[in-house]
Amino acid sequence: MKTSIPHIASNTFREAVRDRVLYNLIAFALLLSGAAILVGQISIEIEKLVVINLGLTAVSLFGVVIAIFIGIGLVSKEIEKRTLYTVLSRPVRRWEFIVGKFFGLAGTLTVNTFFMAIGVFAALFYVSHRFVRADALIFVALYFIILEFLIVCSLALLFSSFSSPLLSAVFAFSLFVIGSFSEDLRNFASMAHGVSRWLATGAACLVPNFSAFNVIASIAHEQPVAVQLILQNTLYALFYAAMALSGAVLIFEHRDLK
Amino acid sequence: MxxxxxxxxxxxxxxxxxxxxxxxxxxxxxxxxxxxxxxxxxxxxxxxxxxxxxxxxxxxxxxxxxxxxxxxxxxxxxxxxxxxxxxxxxxxxxxxxxxxxxxxxxxxxxxxxxxxxxxxxxxxxxxxxxxxxxxxxxxxxxxxxxxxxxxxxxxxxxxxxxxxxxxxxxxxxxxxxxxxxxxxxxxxxxxxxxxxxxxxxxxxxxxxxxxxxxxxxxxxxxxxxxxxxxDLTSSVRGKVEVIWQGSQIPASIKALGAECHVTADMVRAILDEKHQDAVIDALRRERLRLVSVTPVRTSLETYFVEKLRHAETTAGSIAGGA
Structure with a gap:
């Protein structure tokens, strides 16, 4: 039996495009061009640093917001509107539906990130009038941002498979915020004693370690990224997303579509 | 084979x-x-x-x-x-x-x-x-x-x-x-x-x-x-519907226990199948024009409503008995 994943993924992508999700690019372009013009006028030495920092942070935040807001409705909206009935009554397995949705959303975010990256490079060129070898490091930061999106997408899907969109949004945002400070949580765990230590260590292991993906500041200062970190982050993101997706599949496989 | x-x-x-x-x-x-x-x-x-x-x-x-x-x-x-x-x-x-x-x-x-x-x-x-x-x-x-x-x-x-x-x-x-x-x-x-x-x-x-x-x-x-x-719609067995033109109902037909309804220039009578020939003879004698003779069938709707009412009554009496 052929898999339905590519068809479900492409339909999810088409839905995002038709629902004007990519319009966020206009806001992003306005933000970045405004910042580039402003920074170009008020600073001489740090304009490049500001553009890279602001640009990449905006890429990450815009993407996370899209991942959460689309991701939380991917399953629950289909159940609520009953569009799922005519899909699952076909030779489509439930896990294929979840995985297809995941790839559709991940694809949307990758395309979105691609266009934003063009914006970042354009702004960079505007303020520095040339590219240097160290600017290639931006690609590593963008790669890490996409890995981060994979985790957020899978988490949003996981929550969407069993709770309402509102609760899913709260859970996903909370995990994103906690995950962004997971390094602090780890530090706290190493300093704590007794039950607090166990609890903090457990929480630090469970929440996604988004701090490890944030290399924006070091890249803005043209510091290289270790190959080991790239490998480690890749494996971590794939493993975490696979785990969250498996959880979503496990829940969805046994769920009654009332 | x-x-x-x-x-x-x-x-x-x-x-x-x-x-x-x-x-x-x-x-x-x-x-x-x-x-x-x-x-x-x-x-x-x-x-x-x-x-x-x-x-x-x-x-x-x-x-x-x-x-x-x-x-x-x-x-x-x-x-x-x-x-x-x-x-x-x-x-x-x-x-x-x-x-x-x-x-x-x-x-x-x-x-x-x-x-x-x-x-x-x-x-x-x-x-x-x-x-x-x-x-x-x-x-x-x-x-x-x-x-x-x-x-x-x-x-x-x-x-x-x-x-x-x-x-x-x-x-x-x-x-x-x-x-x-x-x-x-x-x-x-x-x-x-x-x-x-x-x-x-x-x-x-x-x-x-x-x-x-x-x-x-x-x-x-x-x-x-x-x-x-x-099968469900033919549960009223042994009844026929006879329709003739006019508004006159012969006494001999009334005597057979027919249930008659007069509408405009037609009479519709429902009676036992066994009286079918007697009715037709009576209409001939009275020179009334026969329009149709058809067996009576319950509609699916009638059957459905009766079935549901019966189920409700049974459920009610069981609940009452309990």
Whole structure:
């Protein structure tokens, strides 16, 4: 039996495009061009640093917001509107539906990130009038941002498979915020004693370690990224997303579509 | 060598569904009592019942959208959970809602892909179905601009798109105008002529009476009766209806205990079959013009209402007795 994943993924992508999700690019372009013009006028030495920092942070935040807001409705909206009935009554397995949705959303975010990256490079060129070898490091930061999106997408899907969109949004945002400070949580765990230590260590292991993906500041200062970190982050993101997706599949496989 | 037995299209073997309702203190609510039903190959089978009877629950169970508390089913000779079965069945849910950002053509294309319709056949099949459900002229319009009736047509289109052997329709006439209802009836008859099996739920009994070979009546999650429409509608045996022109009722006919109704220039009398010849003779004697003599049949609606009332009364007396 052929898999339905590519068809479900492409339909999810088409839905995002038709629902004007990519319009966020206009806001992003306005933000970045405004910042580039402003920074170009008020600073001489740090304009490049500001553009890279602001640009990449905006890429990450815009993407996370899209991942959460689309991701939380991917399953629950289909159940609520009953569009799922005519899909699952076909030779489509439930896990294929979840995985297809995941790839559709991940694809949307990758395309979105691609266009934003063009914006970042354009702004960079505007303020520095040339590219240097160290600017290639931006690609590593963008790669890490996409890995981060994979985790957020899978988490949003996981929550969407069993709770309402509102609760899913709260859970996903909370995990994103906690995950962004997971390094602090780890530090706290190493300093704590007794039950607090166990609890903090457990929480630090469970929440996604988004701090490890944030290399924006070091890249803005043209510091290289270790190959080991790239490998480690890749494996971590794939493993975490696979785990969250498996959880979503496990829940969805046994769920009654009332 | 004996001929191979014809396999039933659907065999429901004690499917049962109980939901847990309530927030804090969960309590069981039985939506479907153990259901046993067999639908033969090539027939139009009507699943009749009032709202909340368990029709949609049954269909959802068969489609794998909800899971049974117990029981199983076989569709086209295979386990109903087998994904290969789903390639051979079509399903129209009640009040269907589709991806409204797609056009009718795009939606059918998507469903054709999911159903595994080969690429070469896809375009031709979509064109054919769009024509069949009368949406050819609006195939490029996004579904968010469609009326309820047009969405119902899209729903029927997607259900028959992949040329399934067995089609499930949940309230297919809902939201359609009289012309639309007629077209759906014609389509169902066409599907039957093509050798397909049609299983449809409805509470519009005139449609069921006109279309179905057999029906099941379901009430409060329990099947009350399964049978051929003819068997259910001919339960008033031994009565005939005689109609003649004029407003005169001969005394000899009155004496036979006929129940007479005079309307405009016609008299309609209902009486025992055994008096049929006597009535005809009396009309001849009185030189009254006979219009028709027909056996009296209950309509499916009358039968349905009586069956439901009886079920309610029985349930009431059991509850009262308890």
């Amino acid at each position: 004996s001929p191979e037995p014809i396999m039933p299209s659907i065999e429901i073997l004690g499917l049962e569904k109980t939901y847990q309702v309530g927030f804090w203190r969960k309590r069981p609510k039985q939506a479907l009592r153990p259901l046993h039903l067999q639908v033969e190959d090539g027939e139009i089978f009507g699943f009749l019942g009032p709202n909340g009877a368990g029709k949609t629950t049954t269909l959802k169970l068969l489609m794998g959208l909800i899971f049974p508390t117990s029981g199983s089913a076989r569709i086209l000779g295979r386990e109903w959970t087998d994904p290969a079965v789903k390639a051979q069945i079509g399903f129209l849910p009640e009040q269907p809602y589709f991806y409204d950002y797609l056009t009718a053509h795009e939606l059918l294309e998507y469903y054709a892909q999911l159903s595994g319709v080969p690429g070469k056949l896809r375009r031709q099949r979509i064109e054919q179905v769009l024509h069949q459900v009368g949406l050819r002229d609006v195939q490029g319009v996004q579904l968010r601009k469609f009326s309820k009736g047009m969405l119902q047509r899209v729903g029927i289109g997607q259900a028959i798109l992949h040329d399934p052997k067995l089609v499930f329709f949940d309230e297919p006439m809902s939201g359609l105008d009289p012309m639309g209802r007629r077209e759906v009836r014609d389509l169902m008859e066409q599907l039957k002529q093509e050798g397909k099996t049609v299983f449809f739920s409805t509470h519009i009994l005139s449609d069921a009476e006109a279309l179905c070979d057999r029906v099941a009546i379901i009430h409060k999650g329990e099947v009350l009766r399964v049978g051929a429409v003819d």
